[in-house]
Amino acid sequence: MTSAASRLHLVRENIAAAAQLARRDPAEVTLAAVSKTRSADEIAQLIEAGQRDFGESRVQEAETKWPSLLDRHPGIRLHCIGRLQSNKAEAAAGLFDVIHSLDRPGLLEALVRAAEKVGRHPQVFVQVNIGEEEQKGGVALADLPGFIDRVRRSPLPLAGLMAIPPQSLEVSPFFALLAKLARRHGVSGLSMGMSGDYRAAVMLGATVVRVGTALFED
Numbered sequence: 544m545t546s547a548a549s550r551l552h553l554v555r556e557n558i559a560a561a562a563q564l565a566r567r568d569p570a571e572v573t574l575a576a577v578s579k580t581r582s583a584d585e586i587a588q589l590i591e592a593g594q595r596d597f598g599e600s601r602v603q604e605a606e607t608k609w610p611s612l613l614d615r616h617p618g619i620r621l622h623c624i625g626r627l628q629s630n631k632a633e634a635a636a637g638l639f640d641v642i643h644s645l646d647r648p649g650l651l652e653a654l655v656r657a658a659e660k661v662g663r664h665p666q667v668f669v670q671v672n673i674g675e676e677e678q679k680g681g682v683a684l685a686d687l688p689g690f691i692d693r694v695r696r697s698p699l700p701l702a703g704l705m706a707i708p709p710q711s712l713e714v715s716p717f718f719a720l721l722a723k724l725a726r727r728h729g730v731s732g733l734s735m736g737m738s739g740d741y742r743a744a745v746m747l748g749a750t751v752v753r754v755g756t757a758l759f760e761d
């Protein structure tokens with residue numbers, strides 16, 4: 544096994560073990576490999592090991608790396624996980640299958656226009672500012688019900704809620720809160736969990752975990 548393949552195997556085993564502990568079906572959890580800053584070669588190794596979902600933070604970086612990889616490897620799903628500027632909406636709609644960082648009305652409008660124009664409607668996760676941190680992206684908790692309504696009235700399929708918990712605090716209460724908000728609003732998808740905390744996220748209901756370091760570094 545290559546080291547990329549063995550890292551992938553380990554992360555998948557960990558996801559399966561966490562799911563089993565929580566009496567969940569591991570097949571409900573999508574592993575998005577976060578390939579920001581990684582080279583096309585490193586990415587190709589993971590693709591060869593069977594990985595199909597990849598996350599990128601920056602549109603420009605994704606636009607330079609992915610078109611040739613996508614040509615060679617059909618069946619890849621690309622996820623946009625970073626803060627998205629409205630002026631990049633068209634490029635994003637053209638490239639990404641899933642957008643995890645929808646967090647404001649202006650971006651929703653830009654994505655809707657872009658989707659109509661390029662003829663692709665990416666699924667969207669609404670990013671929630673779950674720790675109510677001033678500098679962080681994400682919809683404020685108070686604005687969430689109204690914003691979810693807006694997305695539901697748009698032509699973009701609502702995939703679920705996404706959050707990045709505050710860095711220095713225990714993450715599990717924030718994952719549990721995001722899961723509670725999703726239930727309250729009848730939303731099924733939950734994008735939460737990174738290299739350091741994806742097991743906890745799976746136990747608390749994640750349907751997508753976004754894992755970079757654990758897949759790309761020994």
Ligand SMILES: *Cc1c(COP(=O)(O)O)cnc(C)c1O
Pocket residue numbers: 577579600624625707736737738739753754755756757
């Ligand atoms: C970079 C990043 C990740 C992956 O982080 P790792 O700790 O390397 O697994 C996940 N989600 C978002 C939004 C990121 O920016």
